[in-house]
Amino acid sequence: MKITRQMVGFILMGAAYLAATYTIVRRSAQEARTDRVTIRFSQWQLEGTVRKAFDAIIARYEQLNPRVHVVHLAVPDTVYLPWIQTQMVGGTGPDVAEYVWIWPDIARRFQPLDEDIMQPNPYNRGTPLEGVAWRDTNIDGFSNDDSYIKSLGHYYGITVTSHVNRIVYNRELLRRITGSDAPPRTYRDFVALCARIQAYAKAHDLNLVPVGASQDTFPFLTYMVMGTMGAGLSERLDVRHRLQIYQNQLASQYLRGEWSFETPELQAGLEVLEHLGTVATPGFVQRRRHSALADFVSQRTAMVVMPSWEASSLPLICTFDIGAFPFPYPLQDDPVYGALARGPYGEGPRISVMGLYLNRTTPHRAEAIDFLQFLTSVEGSRIFTTVSNWQPATVGVKPSGFAAQFTQVTEGWAWAATYIGLTIDAEPFLRTRFSTLWNANGGLKAFQREVKAGLAARIRDDLRREVVSGIHNVQREDNIAVAAYFAAPPAARPAKLELVTMPNEVKVYQFGRLLTAPDPTHP
Amino acid sequence: MRRAPCLLLLLGTLPLVARAADAPTGWPALMRLKADDALRDFAAATPGRETDFGRAVALLARSPVTPEQVAEARGIFTRLADSGTDDVAQGARYFLGRIAQHHLETADPAEAARQYRQLLAEHGDSLWAQTALTRLALLELYPDDPAVTPAAAVAAGERLLAQARLPAAQSELHLVLADAIFFYRLPAAEALPHLLAAERLGRLDRPTRADVLVQIAEVLALGGDAAQARKFYTTFLAEYPLDQRNFMVREKLAAGVGRGR
Structure with a gap:
């Protein structure tokens, strides 16, 4: 019998059908097992090492808890938000879901974990964290934005990792050019190194530039440089004396005319960034992160700006030894910027990320909490960092050998202020202005002019939205609090109505007042 | 037998009672x-x-x-x-x-x-009135009338303290007053009694308590009371060993509180 092209098509189709049927039947059978509970867990970190890490954690967890089956749903980040929202609205959401504090409907879709995190994590028995409240086993005590939702006044997210941004470099190339593979220690060393790489490239007629960057990664540098070099300004702006400044507070202080991008510390930061533009891949503002990665792997750049989550895959694709160093900010001994410096600097606030939230309607609350406890236990966290090469977020757990190069420097001055990530619309406005800073026809003055012309209006729009959302929060939480009060038997009614937190209601008034005040940035 | 109608009546109402419950x-x-x-x-x-x-x-x-x-x-x-x-x-x-x-x-x-x-x-003493008190304070502290000066607004808010009976309302009101003083850029020392009172009441949630301890220490240091400032910095370090501000606080203690950086 002659096998025709048509027959091959039908055979392939049949095989695909059989494979699909088998998969569905197998999964249905798994879920139909009555001797165990199935919980579903979704996240969007598709880096191979991270998926493998979660799979390894699940395998170990199921070994310890044969009664529970955990289904890992890895969903691409490009569709994750609409996907999770659709699932939650449709009542088919996973029991545990990765979510972000600025996304909508947290109170409606997820449940607070205030009481759970005060209990010790049972999986930490026999470790130094035995008996320690779950909250205190996290590197930031779950004080990060994803865990403690300030506007709701409750703990929601269990965070599992942390990230920093680093300059990753090609050790072999550096050795060839400078005779040493030691990273630069000071800002002036860094400037000199970049000049040396440029000279080397010219002398050898190489397509080589000092620093690779992209539209995805340069914001990390701008955040770091502006936030760090703005430390002295942050200290002056801390009018609430909390030793930290929230971004929307900075935004409102901009509207009051208390700072601008002409303020000396920020001007210095912009000058440092302007120089970085001259030593980075031409046109990097238009390029995507995979282009920057390809340039580095192909040795067309000696260094590359990289967040730790992306760097985890570098050992798999680089044919040369790599190292990583934090950007060497100008310190007090810098001949140009020393007077403005407030070092030593830490690498921003110590915060953990990747918040995992508990579905408000999960029928398997106990199992889901138990899984989260294992995931963030000493053992679970060790598996996570070893397999993923990402940072652990559990106290005392050492990062894997590779991840250790990306361990956050916490011993230093660090204000939670970046001056770029101000508010929702102000941030992209500022980010897009950097193309002017790095444009041959633009520069620092042009950047400052553009920002001055447009930033206040963006902040006003954002604060207006914050006022509206603040009022909605007040309305919603009023209703929930009163319902909780009357739902309790009269003798057991709470002594306090759990309304929206006062800072959330206060901001309605404070922002509202700023919005009606004259604009000092445009007298 | 005379009890029978009563019994029947009682039995007849049982479903109603049950339904109400x-x-x-x-x-x-x-x-x-x-x-x-x-x-x-x-x-x-x-x-x-x-x-x-x-x-x-x-x-x-x-x-x-x-x-x-x-x-x-x-x-x-x-x-x-x-x-x-x-x-x-x-x-x-x-x-x-x-x-x-x-x-x-x-x-x-x-x-x-x-x-x-x-x-x-x-x-005045009820849960509802005490809940309303801080909401009323917001209306006093942030009035629509631009003729009301910040100092007058804060003074109006402070007058409400006399009506705060429940510790939760007292604590909340003190915090709101301190924040308004900072918002209006009035002298930070004016916020200190409110921060101290809120801390003493012991009703702050954990993240807020961390902020308040730092605020008290900072304002005390600003006013030159190094000994008291040190006490609150030290309490903060002991209670919040994982807080990102630890380095800054330790630096301040090491540099001698009150002398600034």
Whole structure:
């Protein structure tokens, strides 16, 4: 019998059908097992090492808890938000879901974990964290934005990792050019190194530039440089004396005319960034992160700006030894910027990320909490960092050998202020202005002019939205609090109505007042 | 035999009693933000003041909230507030303030303040009045009238402290006052008594307590009281070993509190 092209098509189709049927039947059978509970867990970190890490954690967890089956749903980040929202609205959401504090409907879709995190994590028995409240086993005590939702006044997210941004470099190339593979220690060393790489490239007629960057990664540098070099300004702006400044507070202080991008510390930061533009891949503002990665792997750049989550895959694709160093900010001994410096600097606030939230309607609350406890236990966290090469977020757990190069420097001055990530619309406005800073026809003055012309209006729009959302929060939480009060038997009614937190209601008034005040940035 | 009719009557009412006890109320649905379900459940519940109150609350929660719904809820709350002194009447008065403050298309702070003041005058010690107190303070602290100076606004807010009876209300009010002092850029030292009082009351949630300890220490240091500042810095370090501000606080202690950086 002659096998025709048509027959091959039908055979392939049949095989695909059989494979699909088998998969569905197998999964249905798994879920139909009555001797165990199935919980579903979704996240969007598709880096191979991270998926493998979660799979390894699940395998170990199921070994310890044969009664529970955990289904890992890895969903691409490009569709994750609409996907999770659709699932939650449709009542088919996973029991545990990765979510972000600025996304909508947290109170409606997820449940607070205030009481759970005060209990010790049972999986930490026999470790130094035995008996320690779950909250205190996290590197930031779950004080990060994803865990403690300030506007709701409750703990929601269990965070599992942390990230920093680093300059990753090609050790072999550096050795060839400078005779040493030691990273630069000071800002002036860094400037000199970049000049040396440029000279080397010219002398050898190489397509080589000092620093690779992209539209995805340069914001990390701008955040770091502006936030760090703005430390002295942050200290002056801390009018609430909390030793930290929230971004929307900075935004409102901009509207009051208390700072601008002409303020000396920020001007210095912009000058440092302007120089970085001259030593980075031409046109990097238009390029995507995979282009920057390809340039580095192909040795067309000696260094590359990289967040730790992306760097985890570098050992798999680089044919040369790599190292990583934090950007060497100008310190007090810098001949140009020393007077403005407030070092030593830490690498921003110590915060953990990747918040995992508990579905408000999960029928398997106990199992889901138990899984989260294992995931963030000493053992679970060790598996996570070893397999993923990402940072652990559990106290005392050492990062894997590779991840250790990306361990956050916490011993230093660090204000939670970046001056770029101000508010929702102000941030992209500022980010897009950097193309002017790095444009041959633009520069620092042009950047400052553009920002001055447009930033206040963006902040006003954002604060207006914050006022509206603040009022909605007040309305919603009023209703929930009163319902909780009357739902309790009269003798057991709470002594306090759990309304929206006062800072959330206060901001309605404070922002509202700023919005009606004259604009000092445009007298 | 004469007892038989009574017994029969009693037996006859048993289903009614049972139904009243099991009658659905809309509160659980409202707690889950299911306003439509709550309205349905309240409609099926035993008629009464609490059921009417619940229906009005559900009307404020059902999306989209229309001006007609708000007006209907307002009508119900007014009737309930003016016809009793129970929990429901007080809750209704509180909501009349809330509607004027946050639910109308154009807020009516004067009406909100009037409702809160009435609640405080009639039931000063109650949960509802004490909850309303800080909401009233916000209206005093951030008045619409630009002629009111920041100092006068804060002074008006501080006068409300005399009416704060429950520790939760006292704590909340002190925090709101301290924050207003910072917001208006009044001398930081004026916030200190409020921060100290809030800390002493011991009702702060964990993240807020961390902020307050740092604030007290910083303001004390600013005023030159190094010994007291050191005490609060040290308490902060002991209670919040993982807080990102640890390095900064340790540096301040090492440099000698009060001397700045």
